[in-house]
Amino acid sequence: MSKKMSEDYRKRGRHILFSLVFLVLGFMLAFSYNTLGKNKTNDISRSTTFIQEEKYREELSQQKERNKELTDEIAAKQEDIQSYEHSFSTSEEDHAELVKEAKDLRLxxxxVPAVGQGVKVVLKDAEYDPVEQNPNDxxxxxxxxxxxxxxxxxxGAQGLSINGQRITASSNIKCTGPVITVDGRTFPAPFVIEAVGDAEVLLxxxxxxxGVIDGLILDxxxxTTEHLKQxxxxALRNEG
Structure with missing residues (x-):
């Protein structure tokens, strides 16, 4: 074989070798790129998922906090409602008590007229000998x-009268011999006192x-007393 042919063979061998080397390198580069690309894509995907999960966790935490605030607000409103209800109930009770007190005061x-059960007390002069005894006794x-x-x-009497004359705490009662004067009106004995109220308590x-009855008897x-059903x-304004 000539020297020239030998050199041609060597050149072809080197070309084939280089081609094989470049082919392998190209395959390795392509494989590496593909692998790295997938890993990068996976990393990006995982990173996106992590960010989304963190966002959900944050929103969930905020929602829980908001729910707690709303629960506390509802509890506070319920306390306010209970307070208003108690205040309203107390006001109603106070109003009813004031109405009752006003009614009792008017009586x-x-x-205003006084109507109901009550008692009648009659006071009479005792028999005496005016020659030997002091009539004032x-x-x-x-x-x-x-x-x-x-x-x-x-x-607890709600209304009082003497011989039909309605009397009050400011009524003027005076004795003039055998008669008495009540707010300018004169009445002889017997003196009838009527009182509207709980008859049993009054008696x-x-x-x-x-007490009173024992003291009167001693004097x-x-x-005489009587329990009246009606x-x-x-009222004073209706009396002549």
Missing amino acids: LLGV YIVHESHILRVVNELRIS DSLYLRG NIVV INLS
């Missing part, structure tokens, strides 16, 4: 009437041991 002042005086009236009033207060006053006392 005591005599500006046997007749009804204003002090006797005031004892009965005051006892009935403090025992019990009068008959307490050592020689004839006393008493009608007219």
Whole structure:
């Protein structure tokens, strides 16, 4: 074989070798690029998923916090409602109590009629001998009437009258011999005192041991009492 042919073979061998080397390198580069590209894509995908999850976690946390705020706000509103309800209930009770007090006051002042059960107390002069005995020791005086009236009033009487004349806390009662004057009107004995109220309570207060009735008897006053189911006392403005 000539020298020239030998050199040609060597050149072709080198070309083939280089071609194989470049082919392998190209394949390796392509494989590496493909692998790196997939890894990069996976990393980007994982990064996007992580960011999305973090966003969801943050939104969930914010929602939980908002729910807690709303729960606390609802609880506070419920407390306000309960407070308003209690205040309203208390106001109704206070209003009812004030109405009752006003009604009781009007009854005591005599500006409205007093109707209902109650008691009648009759005071009479005792029999006596005017020659041998002092008549003042046997007749009804204003002090006797005031004892009965005051006892009935403090025992809960809602309305009082003497011989049909409505009386109040400011009524003027005076004794002039055998007669008494009530707010300018004169009445002879017997003196009839009527009181509207709880009859049992009123009578019990009068008959307490050592109380009003016992004192009147010791003063020689004839006393009778009666439980009445219905008493009608007219208002002061309706009396002539």
